[in-house]
Amino acid sequence: MLPLGEPKFRRRPADRPAEILAAALEVFAERGFQAARLEExxxxxxxxxxxxYLYFETKADLFRAVVTDAISPNIARATAAASAEIxxxxxxxxxxxxxxxxxVTDQRISGVVKLVIAExxxxxxxxxxxxxxxVEPGLRLMSGLIAAAQARGExxxxxxxxxxxxIMGPMLLSMVWRETFEPIGAGPIDVVKLADQHLDTVLTGMRP
Structure with a gap:
């Protein structure tokens, strides 16, 4: 049995990077970049x-790791799911x-979007x-799907x-809305429903 009071990071060394990134995502979303403290x-x-500091030398290094860890995998999953062949x-x-x-529905990520815009x-x-x-991976994904569809006459x-x-504009707007206007009492946006309804409209206009 480990001695009483053994530090958490020594009990679970393999979890240390993931725990740091999860904590950093919360702190960046809540405090912003300038006010975020590595101590917290x-x-x-x-x-x-x-x-x-064994893992991240600067706050900027930590921010890059947070974005890569928390968001980039979702872009990769979307790319894998949305094949240009369908x-x-x-x-x-x-x-x-x-x-x-x-x-878009993750409030921590919308907090990071606000951070990027503000700072x-x-x-x-x-x-x-x-x-x-x-931004660029998302644009490449959708642009590639559209170019392939144009070649097929769709x-x-x-x-x-x-x-x-x-296509993507309302997703950014919904995150700005959540971070700027919902805190002062504006009604929330159902982002998944917004995406469905927006695509109903825009896809109709994109057909030949």
């Missing part, structure tokens, strides 16, 4: 600040539906991380990237 991340993760409308609903259920002018590295890890001519902005 370490405390919530049950590790010492020194142990945290009808475009089916693929689009699978991809946007998965993102709506796993990313990227003073910390441009935050925008760079978000763009490289989330989607009318037009810039696939601009079509993608039109």
């Amino acid at each position: 991340v370490a405390k919530r993760a049950g590790v010492s600040k020194g142990a945290l 009808p475009f409308e089916t693929a689009a609903r699978m991809a946007l539906g998965l993102l709506a259920r796993t990313v 990227s002018r003073n910390h441009p590295e935050l925008a760079t991380v978000w763009h490289e890890t989330v 989607v009318r001519p037009g810039d696939p990237r601009l079509f993608t902005f039109g």
Whole structure:
């Protein structure tokens, strides 16, 4: 049996990175980047600040790891699910539906979106991380599906990237709404229902 009071990070060393990233996601979402303190991340993760520095040298390194760990896998799952070989409308609903259920509805992630919007002018590295890890992979996924569908004659001519902005726009708006207006009493948005209804509308306009 381990001695009473054994530090948590020594009891479960294999869990240490995951626990740190989960705690950091919460702290970044609640505090923002500037106000986030590594001491608080370490405390919530049950590790010492020194142990945290064994994995992440700077707060920016930790933020990059959080985005890569918490969000990037969902983009990868959407990519795997929405094959360009299936009808475009089916693929689009699978991809946007998965993102709506796993990313957009997660209040911690919408808190990070607010963080990026609010603090990227003073910390441009935050925008760079978000763009490289989330925005561009998502745009490539949907743009590729649209281009393949255009080649099959399923989607009318037009810039696939601009079509993608039109499809994805309400998802970003819903996160901004949650973080900005719901705290002052505005009614919540059902993001999954919004995604379904929006696709009903936009896909009709994209047909030849």
